[in-house]
Amino acid sequence: MHNNSQHDAIPTQHILKLSAEQKYHDELQRLKEHDQKRKPQGWQLSAYAVRDFILGNPQLNIQKKFYGDDALVDRALVTLMGNQGLMLVGQPGTAKSMLSELFSAAISGNSQLTVQGTAGTTEDHIKYSWNYALLLSEGPTDKSLIPSPIYFAMQQGKLARFEEITRCPPEIQDVLVSLLSEKQMMIPEMGQDFSVSAQHGFNLIATANLRDRGVHEMSAALKRRFNFETVKPIQNRDFEAELVQLQLKQQVGDLFSELTVPPQVIELLVTIFNELRTGQSLQGANLKTPDAVMSTAEAVNIAHAASLQAIYLGNGVLQAEHIAQQLIGVVFKDNPEDAKRLRYYLDSVVKERARKDKDWKAFFDASREF
Template structure:
């Protein structure tokens, strides 16, 4: 007998199964055809309901969540655009998990994505043996979603060639997909509840621009970076606790260190400090997701290579791996930030002093 190894990152519907069940048990509000939860319950799943023990999962623009839910009730698809690391994929996963019970129907956009990933392919052994048949047909995630009345997620859609993207046009317009190999009248019609959530990275604009016809089939929503430092710090600490908890790792001092980390990321992301000093923004993505990665790496260093007390020095050592990704000039920009802004703050704060003492030794080019 074999046992399945635990997943590093279970799907949202698995991670939050208890919360989804609690919401469903008391959900008396009207729901669209095919939806597992009402729109009100979906909103509470994403934004939290302390009375039911439902945690907040999406940190950002609450009205955006409302608009996204309304879009998915309509005949339009939902297009989430934004800078890298702004939780577009997380938002699409949470919406799919709450609305249809699964976030697993996914098309990952890339240069290698073909129309088969959107429409269907064939089991060629069966195709040769018995000809075109339902048994030989291999449905795409989109076709599976249509037949079952669920949400399909299309990640990084602008990474796909235009002719592949445009395979969605008739699906979104007619809510049907012709299957001519199975007969002249063979059509897969979408069941109630079907829709598409697509994501696109603003830094990929121009890679494969979407056609006007396809754009008209989507409602566009921009997911902005979190601009409230306290809100972002809460999210970073929550994500750190989940990651460390899954591995049975404990550290101390994370709250004070998160303050330094989030302030640094906010300064570099916006190009302006809390004191009003203008900065040269790095080309690197200083997103909340990257902040979580840095704090997690720093915590692992503290737990496994140090005494378990997380300090801003651990964060400083991990920072160059984020900044030195895109442009050699970013090292100079970070060096200027350390030599001026961080140095000044170090004179007033022990955490900033630890950050400065380590950051000034970094090799930034």
């Protein structure tokens, strides 16, 4: 298995979360070997190969990773080739971060050049800072300068990622305006005109969560430097079920051989998430949507926890009552309003189905205890 140099000492199977370029090293290698198409300057793969990496290619045994909106991937690729940055916005858990990681792993071979936006993000985190001991002894030199991930990405011609950009104060976000339009970073400490110029291949992918401080607070100047793409929750239940199965298998790992996952239980889980998320039952009844995040990522977490329960505390068969216990115990217990909304859902939608279907009945019966 591939190791990058900073991790050489740690066998990768012990690392809890690998970077995308480590996790998919073999896939990326195969794509590189078969890539006949023209590569944009500074990219390590063609746009075709990047698309295959994200949307899958059965012939090359490349797994599909992003479900639901193939056209978004194409538009994002076009943006990344151009002069504007890519801004992925959407509800929590819609795979914004995952997409930005996959794009940077495929395009630059490095998804780690990342700035994490917080209320405490400063200009230094975006540009550079100094090693003060060296600064005092040597002055402002290459050695005393500590580059930010974005500095490094410009210098090396790679993609930089900016996670949760709207959590930063707007005046800090605006540091990006000149970087993105001039494609260079001034370093006045090293001389009046001293700057680092971005190499081909440099661009920025930012993500913003619609539940945080609004994107509308972003300055107009910065907005113009980005193409916005809204990433929506998966609407197709079959896709979502397929994804939950796949990710459950990955998360459960070696224990998967001890687990039986009946497809109808996954379908039940996905249906519940879909109905509560959209505020509509499959039969068209209106429901109140809970405040709790009902994303696919949450559905996978529930399936995972329920599976552990089935393996360690049950007979290894994932059942609807495991799902009920995890869902209600974990997602809904802290918010009384949500509990009421869920109760309404149970009494109006689930109860009816429980009459005809044993899994829905098991779910309904288990959820009564809460």
